Amino acid sequence: MYLKTLHLRQFRNYEAQDVAFDAPKTILVGNNAQGKSNLLEAVELLSTLKSHRVNRDRDLVLDNHAIAQITATLERDSGTLDLALTLRSQGRRTVAINGQSVKRHLDFLSILNVVQFSSLDLDLVRGSPAERRHWLDRLLIQLEPVYAYMLDQYNRVLRQRNALLKRGPMAGTTPEELAVWDAQLAVAGARVLRRRDRVIERLEPLARMWHQSISGSRETLNITYQPNIEPPSKQQQRWSRWPPEQVQQAFLTKISTRAIAERSQGLTLVGPHRDDVIFTINQTPARQYGSSGQQRTLVLALKLAELQLIESVIGEPPLLLLDDVLAELDPHRQNQLLQAISERFQTLITTTHLGAFDHQWLQQSQILMVEQGKITDFF
Numbered sequence: 001m002y003l004k005t006l007h008l009r010q011f012r013n014y015e016a017q018d019v020a021f022d023a024p025k026t027i028l029v030g031n032n033a034q035g036k037s038n039l040l041e042a043v044e045l046l047s048t049l050k051s052h053r054v055n056r057d058r059d060l061v062l063d064n065h066a067i068a069q070i071t072a073t074l075e076r077d078s079g080t081l082d083l084a085l086t087l088r089s090q091g092r093r094t095v096a097i098n099g100q101s102v103k104r105h106l107d108f109l110s111i112l113n114v115v116q117f118s119s120l121d122l123d124l125v126r127g128s129p130a131e132r133r134h135w136l137d138r139l140l141i142q143l144e145p146v147y148a149y150m151l152d153q154y155n156r157v158l159r160q161r162n163a164l165l166k167r168g169p170m171a172g173t174t175p176e177e178l179a180v181w182d183a184q185l186a187v188a189g190a191r192v193l194r195r196r197d198r199v200i201e202r203l204e205p206l207a208r209m210w211h212q213s214i215s216g217s218r219e220t221l222n223i224t225y226q227p228n229i230e231p232p233s234k235q236q237q238r239w240s241r242w243p244p245e246q247v248q249q250a251f252l253t254k255i256s257t258r259a260i261a262e263r264s265q266g267l268t269l270v271g272p273h274r275d276d277v278i279f280t281i282n283q284t285p286a287r288q289y290g291s292s293g294q295q296r297t298l299v300l301a302l303k304l305a306e307l308q309l310i311e312s313v314i315g316e317p318p319l320l321l322l323d324d325v326l327a328e329l330d331p332h333r334q335n336q337l338l339q340a341i342s343e344r345f346q347t348l349i350t351t352t353h354l355g356a357f358d359h360q361w362l363q364q365s366q367i368l369m370v371e372q373g374k375i376t377d378f379f
């Protein structure tokens with residue numbers, strides 16, 4: 001797929017800006033806080049309807065304005081599509097495809113597929129479990145937009161159950177009432193868990209291959225989904241292979257063992273909102289393993305695996321958004337990444353200086369200058 005144009009109106013620090021992407025690689029160069037990441041964020045929003053930086057639409061609208069608009073022309077194998085997202089500082093956002101308003105936002109997801117790689121991702125291995133869960137969830141939504149709905153449902157159940165636990169028996173929460181939400185948590189939680197495990201199963205061999213190729217070693221990378229429930233029996237098998245009913249039962253069993261702690265803390269302690277993803281290299285947890293260089297190799301391998309997995313599932317190469325990350329990779333890893341991207345994946349890259357880029361690369365790329373919310377050709 002190929003993003004041909006992007007138009008930003010009153011979005012973040014852009015008043016009105018048109019961009020035409022006329023090469024497979026575009027480098028956006030500028031000083032800090034000029035609007036480079038804001039542009040990538042606009043592309044991310046068109047893809048996932050989420051920003052990894054903020055939750056409130058109000059923050060995305062240019063200060064002192066009511067409405068922001070992001071529109072784009074996207075070429076896919078099936079034809080050209082016009083995408084539009086309107087954000088409001090007060091009120092609900094709306095989306096449209098080819099000028100037609102789309103009621104179910106789910107239908108807008110995954111028309112534009114992207115893989116993001118920002119300097120924040122470099123902390124994926126060492127960071128908190130929440131960061132790994134969000135990474136996995138974002139990938140799943142790209143592959144299977146309906147997952148966004150499943151996750152939403154789970155979070156809704158979680159909020160309700162937490163509210164009941166917080167209210168407690170003194171304020172009238174009955175065991176029967178709680179049991180209803182236990183059952184819903186188990187159903188919605190099992191759905192999320194099984195899908196997360198399934199995506200790891202598909203990603204792992206690709207990431208392992210990239211990891212070996214980048215590190216030039218025989219080290220073996222393993223990725224496992226680690227839920228906070230026990231398997232239904234001693235039999236060793238993937239979570240995604242257990243029938244849903246058995247996974248649900250495993251949730252209920254664990255909930256019963258944590259009942260006292262949950263009541264005293266007024267919090268749901270069991271469920272995929274507390275799960276983790278474990279990376280091991282030759283059986284040693286990567287979190288404790290090696291240098292930050294080795295962890296970078298791992299994250300780079302994961303990103304390349306994501307590109308490949310999305311391409312194989314969607315049938316078209318996704319876009320790659322590299323936010324301020326190239327300069328953080330040493331020349332060897334940079335080259336591995338650039339070779340892997342080649343001409344196949346349209347790539348948008350932000351940087352504060354062009355010095356770190358390979359000469360040949362600069363010649364092949366469209367270079368744009370970003371300055372105070374304005375984009376011009378860089379000569």
Ligand SMILES: Nc1ncnc2c1ncn2[C@@H]1O[C@H](COP(=O)(O)OP(=O)(O)OP(=O)(O)O)[C@@H](O)[C@H]1O
Nearest residue numbers: 012013032033034035036037038059060061062063
């Ligand atoms: N809603 C908004 N209205 C107006 N300006 C905004 C809004 N949101 C963010 N900005 C401005 O956008 C700028 C930040 O832009 P951005 O995050 O894209 O930086 P950047 O060019 O990627 O820089 P860096 O290299 O530091 O990441 C800041 O000047 C900030 O004040």
